[in-house]
Amino acid sequence: MGTAAAGDDVDRPLGDQQHKVNLSARRPFAQAVRTGLAETFFPDDPFRGFGALPPAARAWGTLKYFVPALEWAPRYGLDKFKYDLLAGVTIASLAIPQGISYAKLANLPPIIGLYSSFVPPLLYAVFGSSNNLAVGTVAAASLLLASIIETDVPPEENPQLYLQLFYTAAFFTGVFQTALGVFRLGLIVDFLSRSTITGFMGGTAAIIIMQQLKGMLGMKHFTSKTDLISVMTSIFHYRHEWKWQSAVLGICFLLFLLSTKILRKKRPNLFWVSAIAPFIIVVIGGVFAFLVKGNEHGIPIVGDLKKGINPLSISQLTFSEKHVNTAVKAGFLSAILALAEGIAVGRSLALIKNEQIDGNKEMIAFGIMNIAGSFTSCYLTTGPFSKSAVNFHAGCRTPMSNVVMSVCILLVLLFLAPLFKYTPLVALSAIIVVAMIGLIKVKEFCHLYRVDKFDFCICMVAFIGVIFFTMVTGLSASVGLSVLRALLHVARPNTCKLGSMASGEIFRDVRHYPHARNIPNVLVLQLGSPIYFVNAGYLRERILRWVEDEENTCKIDGQDLQYVVLDLGGVTSIDNTGIGILLEIHKSLDRKGIRIALTNPRLEVTEKLVLSGYIKDIIGEEWVFLTLKDAITACRYALQRSRSKEDGEV
Amino acid sequence: MGTAAAGDDVDRPLGDQQHKVNLSARRPFAQAVRTGLAETFFPDDPFRGFGALPPAARAWGTLKYFVPALEWAPRYGLDKFKYDLLAGVTIASLAIPQGISYAKLANLPPIIGLYSSFVPPLLYAVFGSSNNLAVGTVAAASLLLASIIETDVPPEENPQLYLQLFYTAAFFTGVFQTALGVFRLGLIVDFLSRSTITGFMGGTAAIIIMQQLKGMLGMKHFTSKTDLISVMTSIFHYRHEWKWQSAVLGICFLLFLLSTKILRKKRPNLFWVSAIAPFIIVVIGGVFAFLVKGNEHGIPIVGDLKKGINPLSISQLTFSEKHVNTAVKAGFLSAILALAEGIAVGRSLALIKNEQIDGNKEMIAFGIMNIAGSFTSCYLTTGPFSKSAVNFHAGCRTPMSNVVMSVCILLVLLFLAPLFKYTPLVALSAIIVVAMIGLIKVKEFCHLYRVDKFDFCICMVAFIGVIFFTMVTGLSASVGLSVLRALLHVARPNTCKLGSMASGEIFRDVRHYPHARNIPNVLVLQLGSPIYFVNAGYLRERILRWVEDEENTCKIDGQDLQYVVLDLGGVTSIDNTGIGILLEIHKSLDRKGIRIALTNPRLEVTEKLVLSGYIKDIIGEEWVFLTLKDAITACRYALQRSRSKEDGEV
Structure with a gap:
């Protein structure tokens, strides 16, 4: 037991068929900053397509951008x-x-x-x-x-x-x-x-x-x-x-x-x-x-x-x-x-x-x-x-x-x-x-009540605040509540446990698809939203709790948990605190003899994980997979190998 | 042209093989609220496993929870x-x-x-x-x-x-x-x-x-x-x-x-x-x-x-x-x-x-x-x-x-x-x-500089603020910057265009995997993070810009864009404003004769989309898919059918 986490390399069970995560993709710093600023402040990218034009046309285009009347007046x-x-x-x-x-x-x-x-x-x-x-x-x-x-x-x-x-x-x-x-x-x-x-x-x-x-x-x-x-x-x-x-x-x-x-x-x-x-x-x-x-x-x-x-x-x-x-x-x-x-x-x-x-x-x-x-x-x-x-x-x-x-x-x-x-x-x-x-x-109020009770509250706070107090009170209380909700969404992102469906081809939330089956010895968790300082502490607690719960379930079944696969497909970014937390999770699990595998990190996340040395020095490149199917196959294969080794030793 | 969006039903090309999204999964309101509150305030769930115990043991457990000395003292x-x-x-x-x-x-x-x-x-x-x-x-x-x-x-x-x-x-x-x-x-x-x-x-x-x-x-x-x-x-x-x-x-x-x-x-x-x-x-x-x-x-x-x-x-x-x-x-x-x-x-x-x-x-x-x-x-x-x-x-x-x-x-x-x-x-x-x-x-500063320039800024603002101004100034400026960053992450979530890899089995970000190929007539976009009022406006602009860019590319290739597939797997929640924006996107695209398909909405999102009528009344249940592969297959099939119809008419 526990050999799977003992650091020995895993053979690639799928050989050349396996799809690899592109770990070398990395945008130059200047480009990353430029893209970030552009997406933040110029999401509509007003001057796109200007690059190819001659300077005079570009100036005319810019002028037309700021004075739209020049656009329609000549054709009026x-x-x-x-x-x-x-x-x-x-x-x-x-x-x-x-x-x-x-x-x-x-x-x-x-x-x-x-x-x-x-x-x-x-x-x-x-x-x-x-x-x-x-x-x-x-x-x-x-x-x-x-x-x-x-x-x-x-x-x-x-x-x-x-x-x-x-x-x-x-x-x-x-x-x-x-x-x-x-x-x-x-x-x-x-x-x-x-x-x-x-x-x-x-x-x-x-x-x-x-x-x-x-x-x-x-x-x-x-x-x-x-x-x-x-x-x-x-x-x-x-x-x-x-x-x-x-x-x-x-x-x-x-x-x-x-x-x-x-x-x-x-x-x-x-x-x-x-x-x-x-x-x-x-x-x-x-x-x-x-x-x-x-x-x-x-x-x-x-x-x-x-x-x-x-x-x-x-x-x-x-x-x-x-x-x-x-x-x-x-x-x-x-x-x-x-x-x-x-x-x-x-x-x-x-x-x-x-x-x-x-x-x-x-x-x-x-x-x-x-x-x-x-x-x-x-x-x-x-x-x-x-x-x-x-x-x-x-x-x-x-x-x-x-x-x-x-x-x-x-x-x-x-x-x-x-x-x-x-x-x-x-x-x-x-x-x-x-x-x-x-x-x-009134119809809109009813619609809100039906679809989203929290949105209804935000709406009612504004409505009642304006009627019974002042307009500024109503507006600011409602905006405050909305922002609080936004921060809470960020501070408490959803994680869910995935089960396998369609004979191991697809992996989905077990609450959403009750017929999705458990994967023996493996816990697959799907994370969502950015991982960073606001939610990092929560995610650590939550993931360790998932692991504990899974261990208890496994015990009843007479198995033991050996792998935790984190699906990072929905994680749009990660900061320094977030990487620190991944490290802590790794340490905690390592002590229990449980190995972490990552699947499908996005470009921004891959960059950071590679730069910080997390992928290379901590979990090992061979434990980063492009798809959940690959990850599960690799886990199963490593498990079999370690078991047959144990049997051989016995 | 444009018939694909004309509202006629699509035959299921995959028949029984196709995996369906569970649209009826819905948690009772009380349960959803309870889970939400518990995850927000009790992420560590201190009293789990107490339910099964007799009252005396439960009281003793609670007391031990608040006075940990009772835990270790008896065995000391x-x-x-x-x-x-x-x-x-x-x-x-x-x-x-x-x-x-x-x-x-x-x-x-x-x-x-x-x-x-x-x-x-x-x-x-x-x-x-x-x-x-x-x-x-x-x-x-x-x-x-x-x-x-x-x-x-x-x-x-x-x-x-x-x-x-x-x-x-x-x-x-x-x-x-x-x-x-x-x-x-x-x-x-x-x-x-x-x-x-x-x-x-x-x-x-x-x-x-x-x-x-x-x-x-x-x-x-x-x-x-x-x-x-x-x-x-x-x-x-x-x-x-x-x-x-x-x-x-x-x-x-x-x-x-x-x-x-x-x-x-x-x-x-x-x-x-x-x-x-x-x-x-x-x-x-x-x-x-x-x-x-x-x-x-x-x-x-x-x-x-x-x-x-x-x-x-x-x-x-x-x-x-x-x-x-x-x-x-x-x-x-x-x-x-x-x-x-x-x-x-x-x-x-x-x-x-x-x-x-x-x-x-x-x-x-x-x-x-x-x-x-x-x-x-x-x-x-x-x-x-x-x-x-x-x-x-x-x-x-x-x-x-x-x-x-x-x-x-x-x-x-x-x-x-x-x-x-x-x-x-x-x-x-x-x-x-x-x-x-x-x-x-100093080592940590260098590490931050290498891994994340923004985190380095946050760190330096605190450092320099404390040294040159006051401790409170340094601390609050740094926390303010961190919160601003958190809100910006939420306000400007990443979206990316996916291309097909591994002969249409896997779909990944084209910036990350440059060999991922375009899918003719179909634009696949992956969204991440919650969709709600802070980022809804941005997402609409961004998606419409992706569509416009794709249309221009298609024109050069002599094709036209007919389907936009939104991968919602990374979207952890959606609010009323978010649903409104999805509606607006649908209207804009509908006018261009482009159809929207959704794939893999999470439980929380499915609930809201069903309740608001978006899935049933606007895009139609048959355009919600469990996997990207299914969605692409359905798009291709519908495209072929409409083309052969046109040919037949001609």
Whole structure:
């Protein structure tokens, strides 16, 4: 017994037939580093295929990469413009009420919402790579910005400074977004999982709807907090301010908007009805309020809107020590949020048309448009889902539709703005409520619950955190939980015992394939995921436990365990601690007279194992196999040999 | 063309021979959760095999688990005691000079060092599970504690409060350690990688050696900072305090200690010479200083040491709001550091004797001994490497050697303490320097550089951070870099293209095995590591890029790509975002007329893919295969069929 581990060489039972692991494959260091960096920061490899081009073409290609408009503009013609014109006018009719509504949501002067739909879309048309995205303000980020900036500067006390901080936050948002794009750190957005976004958007939609109770009931006073309990307390506390006129009008508007939504679902080609419905409401509501002098009869209106295009705001950016922290925090959080929404929207629409979106390029485009926006009286803009979907369904072909929208808004700003003075606030509230209802995706919650309970938890933490605490709390708790899960996955990778199937041709997990048979005297373990310091200690414990369990089973069968075969096919990398642990496992097993064999190490792992001397000095090259079948055959052969030797000696 | 993706069923080319993926395998939810929790928090499964026992035996087993002394004490006899006695006396002779030295290093009264070698070893003997560990104070943690507590309370200004904060920190250390053990969070210690520890210990050893220049030169004034630049500035600033007498004596001591170390390397059985050498130096130095009245001639001595055992210090613990933060911070950091050293030492020694160490049980033992220590005038203790190695080489058999050491220290405290008054400080410095030199592992640095450049960076960040900044900076920068690397590994998993080898029997990475051949019309990709939100976006980009590249290659060969086979064997888990990405990939490829086939999904992945409907509704059960060979055969067969159909139509 135990001779198998005694260090004598094994004859190759399969002779030339045996497949050998290529132990000499090794990438030069510089190449390995370059590949590693490229895969980390340039997973999309934007400049591939440039190498073969002449310098001029290469420069033109690079320029086209950074300014996608150069790609489509030269081939642009009337055939595409007629589609873009239609789409542009449609989204402009949506941009006006949405811009005013979301600005009100953020406690900003309503005109800022219109300004924000003028300059940023022009810039996106030049730098953006998505053909479907429509640029504008978004509800969630508006509320998030307001909730952060309010705690520093209450808008009632100092509306001017409050507005300045919005510009400054937009500036930082732009800087962060550009930096993330330039340094190719799109990675950060990856840490917002789909479950987090679903929960966060749902929770935000719920609190935004609650906020609209103020407008629907025509109230003047309201809490600046966003959580359910504060909002409900506030509504009942000021119940003497409730106005039935507002409520009746609001319910009429709501019913109208909802019916156009239902119409759209039943007849998808009538999508434009629901797209211009908000505009219709604003017009009808405005005319009605004007005729009945709504303001004096319990129907508050928007109030004065100045004529004229965006004034410059570059001199209003505030970098005073006292408030800059707030602006940076608001800017950073809304940058991440806006990117997550904008890129997700761009990608999902591109997917339908089978186009490609470059995340890092999009970040730079968003960044540029926000920096420019902060200089021209705009606050945070991104690619909101509702507007982009309308743009898409209206048949947009290129980012030119954004230019058309921008021109429409320009005309409104120059000539029509004062007319929107009479827009009843309740109309804006109804528009927001209907836009938000669709974001609470109950079906998605159920799906998550069915498929993955942990993902459901992550989603619910965001949802409940946003509703009962603050938006930042909900978001960070959910992201924290996701990252913890990621680390746990890494810290506790799955190992499984393989049994033989199909008369020894295939080896699979015995839990998964209960008819897979044990291999006498041999324990085959499949490892997965990288082996490194976080999980190395665990893997040692786990493998030694597998071995102990197997020894106990073997004892009952009257056999003894002689070989442990580690299938490294799923191990994508290994670090110094990992190699140390393999050594420790080897020592522990050696003491028990058990030999280790490795099968199918990947390139990266082979390199490290060879370099560290583990393969040559510790387990021996002849115990590294390309396939499990080879390894098992070799084990059996060595076992027979040692047994016949023992018999001979006896 | 494209018919393969048109949804018509494929006949099974292999008939009954084909191996099927077990799609119905599904663990009940409760079982999956239980297994998950057990693997996360009980990877060592301490109570396995208890289920079958009667309640009394089970209770006894549990008690023995928590009090390992019950395991060995009943079988303890004179045969073992003679070994433990020898080992205990040897480590006691080391504990006296080390205890005094490290207490001086932490700016504490030297007697605290002796106190700390009396109570904690007794407790460890009862609760500890390692037979080789010798308990005592450690240099790195002493300096770390001093550097944190000094910034809050300078020891010159308020030595009493300074000492109290050491007790309080030891109390928190104990609480943290116990909590980590009870809640099975040994996980946290896993985040200190071997590279981090190597670099940190090396850097700490270097700054501790620099600190000893104070003692070696007999200086009185010195900086409280630990970085190289402050220390060097301070030494030259106070150069008028240098005393040649101290320096000469110090060099003699150093040479003596180093020569015993060399002796030990050459003749391992004379290890005891180097083990008692520090004690010899203390005795000789003391006699010498007494005879020549060293204190008056440039050889500073330790000074008064009180007789008597540890006074109670429970009433001295300070929880005042002003200082408790410092104590908590110092306690937490030193808890992690002490655990990392203690557990690593225990494990590596146990490995040589082929014993098992239970990390979580060790944490509880360390925790109990530190809490009890903080009540009895001890500061932080753990299992230092030098002492434990001596214990091991002296032939200890059980934790009884700690009891013997403790009794020796008791005798010293009761009768001999005042004699150590004359110990020259320079002797202590020489002892520390020699103990520290071995911790700067230049060979290990070189090994790291050769095997893994990134690990080398992590190590150097700790090393340089500790030497040039502070210990906490070095440690946290290095841990941060390690965690970042872990996340990057997860965020950018390896994918590789497989080619066929051994006449289509085996499929391996084409970069690793350059002779692996392309499979016409089929692209085989091997994924690794879990697929989830962090890497899902990357994987989509990467897979679509592989497909594009392959299409370009195919075009040159005049073929077209019709199938993408994803080998999921290395994918240990998948989350909701991951499934969403698989869906997106399917849509993108479907549009190009390319079909996806999956091979060998693991149990956890199969469960999720079935539950979400991905397998049944999207790609179809007939396109999930157990082996790559089956998948390729099916692709070829379907291709032939569609071609012959086309030919027939033509």
